[in-house]
Amino acid sequence: MVDHASDGIEVHGPESVAVGRVAVRLSMTRALKEMGVARSARTLTAMNQVDGFDCPSCAWPDPQAGERSHAEFCENGAKAVSWEATRERVGRAFFATHSLEQLRAESDHELESHGRLTEPMYLARGASHYVPISWDDALALCASRLREMADPNRAAFYTSGRASNEAAFLFQLLARRLGTNNLPDCSNMCHESSGAALTETIGIGKGTVSLEDITDHTDLIIIVGQNPGTNHPRMLSVLEAAKRRGARIVSANPLPEAGLVRFKNPQRARGLIGRGTALTDLFLPVKVNGDLAMFAGVNKILLEREEATPGTVIDRDFIESYCDGFDEAREGLRDLAWSDVEEASGLTRRQIEAVATEVMAARSVIVCWAMGITQHRNAVATIREIVNFLLLRGNIGRPGAGPSPIRGHSNVQGDRTMGIWEKMPDSFLDRLGEEFNIEVPRAHGYDTVDTIRAMRDGKIDVFFALGGNFVAATPDTAVTESAMAKVGLTVHVATKLNRSHVVHGEEALILPCLGRTERDLQASGEQFVTVEDSMSMVHASHGRLEPGSPHLRSEVAIIAGLGEALFGADVGWRAMAGDYRLIRRHIANVVPGFTDFEERVANPGGFVLPRPPRDSRTFDTASGKARFTHNALDAIQVPEGHLILQTVRSHDQFNTTVYGLDDRYRGIEGGRRVVFVNEADLAARGLADADMVDLVSVWDDGERRARSFRAVAYPTLRGCAAAYFPEANVLVPLDSTAVTSNTPTSKSIVIRLEAAQPT
Numbered sequence: 013m014v015d016h017a018s019d020g021i022e023v024h025g026p027e028s029v030a031v032g033r034v035a036v037r038l039s040m041t042r043a044l045k046e047m048g049v050a051r052s053a054r055t056l057t058a059m060n061q062v063d064g065f066d067c068p069s070c071a072w073p074d075p076q077a078g079e080r081s082h083a084e085f086c087e088n089g090a091k092a093v094s095w096e097a098t099r100e101r102v103g104r105a106f107f108a109t110h111s112l113e114q115l116r117a118e119s120d121h122e123l124e125s126h127g128r129l130t131e132p133m134y135l136a137r138g139a140s141h142y143v144p145i146s147w148d149d150a151l152a153l154c155a156s157r158l159r160e161m162a163d164p165n166r167a168a169f170y171t172s173g174r175a176s177n178e179a180a181f182l183f184q185l186l187a188r189r190l191g192t193n194n195l196p197d198c199s200n201m202c203h204e205s206s207g208a209a210l211t212e213t214i215g216i217g218k219g220t221v222s223l224e225d226i227t228d229h230t231d232l233i234i235i236v237g238q239n240p241g242t243n244h245p246r247m248l249s250v251l252e253a254a255k256r257r258g259a260r261i262v263s264a265n266p267l268p269e270a271g272l273v274r275f276k277n278p279q280r281a282r283g284l285i286g287r288g289t290a291l292t293d294l295f296l297p298v299k300v301n302g303d304l305a306m307f308a309g310v311n312k313i314l315l316e317r318e319e320a321t322p323g324t325v326i327d328r329d330f331i332e333s334y335c336d337g338f339d340e341a342r343e344g345l346r347d348l349a350w351s352d353v354e355e356a357s358g359l360t361r362r363q364i365e366a367v368a369t370e371v372m373a374a375r376s377v378i379v380c381w382a383m384g385i386t387q388h389r390n391a392v393a394t395i396r397e398i399v400n401f402l403l404l405r406g407n408i409g410r411p412g413a414g415p416s417p418i419r420g421h422s423n424v425q426g427d428r429t430m431g432i433w434e435k436m437p438d439s440f441l442d443r444l445g446e447e448f449n450i451e452v453p454r455a456h457g458y459d460t461v462d463t464i465r466a467m468r469d470g471k472i473d474v475f476f477a478l479g480g481n482f483v484a485a486t487p488d489t490a491v492t493e494s495a496m497a498k499v500g501l502t503v504h505v506a507t508k509l510n511r512s513h514v515v516h517g518e519e520a521l522i523l524p525c526l527g528r529t530e531r532d533l534q535a536s537g538e539q540f541v542t543v544e545d546s547m548s549m550v551h552a553s554h555g556r557l558e559p560g561s562p563h564l565r566s567e568v569a570i571i572a573g574l575g576e577a578l579f580g581a582d583v584g585w586r587a588m589a590g591d592y593r594l595i596r597r598h599i600a601n602v603v604p605g606f607t608d609f610e611e612r613v614a615n616p617g618g619f620v621l622p623r624p625p626r627d628s629r630t631f632d633t634a635s636g637k638a639r640f641t642h643n644a645l646d647a648i649q650v651p652e653g654h655l656i657l658q659t660v661r662s663h664d665q666f667n668t669t670v671y672g673l674d675d676r677y678r679g680i681e682g683g684r685r686v687v688f689v690n691e692a693d694l695a696a697r698g699l700a701d702a703d704m705v706d707l708v709s710v711w712d713d714g715e716r717r718a719r720s721f722r723a724v725a726y727p728t729l730r731g732c733a734a735a736y737f738p739e740a741n742v743l744v745p746l747d748s749t750a751v752t753s754n755t756p757t758s759k760s761i762v763i764r765l766e767a768a769q770p771t
């Protein structure tokens with residue numbers, strides 16, 4: 013990871029209102045700069061429309077067909093498409109004049125700023141520059157390296173959450189046809205903990221809430237570990253609609269994020285000129301990693317109040333009819349000491365009682381969460397406790413109620429539905445084998461962390477990434493980068509140059525693909541693809557722009573081309589690439605919920621997948637019932653003088669893509685190497701705002717250091733700190749992962765601050 017100096021960073025202090033006129037101006041400025049007038053108009057008016065393309069950024073759902081505005085996107089969606097549909101190009105002349113050494117010295121932002129890739133590029137062993145290679149030669153090289161492997165499990169196939177359903181389905185078919193379940197994906201690093209906890213407790217690894225539950229039905233929305241103003245901005249207009257109807261919002265976050273405080277809706281005149289809508293009714297400055305204690309505290313109070321006035325607080329009929337494990341969970345909560353709850357959550361009993369009072373006044377409650385919950389050692393336990401909270405009052409399986417994990421990347425949920433998982437259930441693998449008449453491997457494969465370990469240990473010959481920026485997204489940057497160098501061949505399907513292309517294996521290929529905005533023309537004519545949003549709606553996405561280069565291929569065509577190079581005609585790779593309807597026919601036969609896929613996805617707005625807990629209070633768990641669980645607090649022990657650091661995104665960033673160097677809502681301008689710390693914590697260490705510090709994380713195997721960060725005195729809770737990823741990923745030990753889900757603990761890293769050492 014490149015260290016860039018922090019000179020020139022300006023700090024203005026956090027804002028208390030999100031979106032408004034500034035967001036509109038910045039969206040348009042960015043679009044015009046990257047795309048020009050005509051291209052901007054064509055692109056932005058097609059975005060998130062029924063006959064247009066799905067935003068390639070987050071997975072927030074669209075309103076029903078007929079209820080969408082002409083500008084159905086947010087500032088960050090506009091940044092994402094401008095970034096993809098830029099007129100800048102990075103072709104063979106660029107690679108001839110830029111050595112890998114030069115490129116490695118550039119920041120992530122600079123690498124992507126060069127523009128769209130235009131043709132396949134190859135890096136030979138020991139070479140200093142990428143050189144052009146034909147598609148046939150690139151795919152033949154990749155196929156031959158895969159064939160040379162002694163064991164199919166010496167390959168790993170990584171998927172980023174942008175891949176369409178069609179590409180993802182074909183990709184997992186390719187890996188399994190080869191004989192491996194090594195299918196790590198970005199979900200391993202984000203909502204794996206949600207999937208694990210929800211599958212265990214309610215029998216489905218996804219949320220059960222629809223957009224209308226928030227806008228039309230719920231009485232109370234609890235938002236934890238999530239910053240919607242930056243990460244899912246159109247959620248703010250949905251929250252605003254709920255507020256105008258009378259719903260209340262409780263939010264808990266170690267940072268007072270602008271998007272949780274007040275929202276100026278750019279779609280309404282009053283939103284542009286007025287003060288905006290106050291969103292949060294009750295804000296809780298919870299400690300980093302304190303959410304389990306907070307929910308346990310709320311649950312304890314609900315049970316105490318039920319004991320005081322039986323039959324008035326919890327939903328006994330629901331619990332008796334649909335749940336098990338209640339008695340054990342109740343005993344665990346009864347034994348919980350308030351001192352432990354307060355210590356672990358950073359909240360007082362009175363603050364937690366205020367939440368319980370809000371809950372008791374609400375007939376229907378939704379809980380929304382994101383990475384602030386999922387990337388901790390006890391993340392799965394935290395989400396299980398959220399489920400306990402919902403079950404206590406029957407808040408699953410009726411309108412306006414339920415769990416709502418909010419997904420980060422546009423099709424990350426769909427990719428998992430399509431079989432991108434290292435441990436898909438046998439029922440799926442059986443159907444896949446029957447559909448294609450192939451032998452399907454059963455041994456579980458590597459997830460993301462295990463893939464890095466395998467690379468490090470010399471057990472991977474070919475690493476193939478369908479999108480994403482693996483080395484920037486993953487933890488323990490120094491370990492991951494040196495692990496990557498031990499791989500025989502690294503292959504990246506990508507739209508733009510990124511760090512994973514310049515931190516490579518012994519040989520490397522970059523295969524340039526179409527973006528979501530671009531027309532996809534195949535043998536049978538123009539194709540569309542499908543995606544699944546955070547609320548299980550499956551819908552079509554039609555690219556509208558001419559491809560950025562005549563040499564680009566779709567992700568489907570690239571995978572199918574490799575499939576044919578490896579296995580010949582076999583399962584019909586070429587036919588599927590020529591007509592995506594054939595892929596959807598196979599999906600309909602293999603993936604539950606996709607019967608009549610082609611017909612149903614033709615509906616404007618698509619269709620919703622079954623969610624049995626919501627649809628019929630059916631729970632596909634081991635016992636057939638929704639499960640209460642007992643979750644010990646197990647708070648992180650922070651040594652004297654240390655802080656708990658969480659990694660966060662800036663407002664000019666989507667996952668590893670850095671659009672610019674500002675973070676408007678947190679008042680940062682012109683740089684990213686900042687660490688947000690409470691002023692009293694700085695003073696206690698003899699430091700002050702604007703001092704330069706190194707961040708040092710401590711772990712069993714030693715210390716890790718991230719150098720030269722500007723300290724920013726910030727109104728976060730004492731004992732807590734925050735810094736941007738990927739810059740702070742170097743601090744996250746590879747072996748520090750969540751129990752059960754193996755998700756890196758990027759939201760709770762024990763660090764200390766030291767005066768910056770010279771680099």
Ligand code: SF4
Pocket residue numbers: 060067068069070071072084085086087088089090243244245246247
């Ligand atoms: S909320 Fe998410 S999906 Fe919607 S436009 Fe913004 S970034 Fe794109």
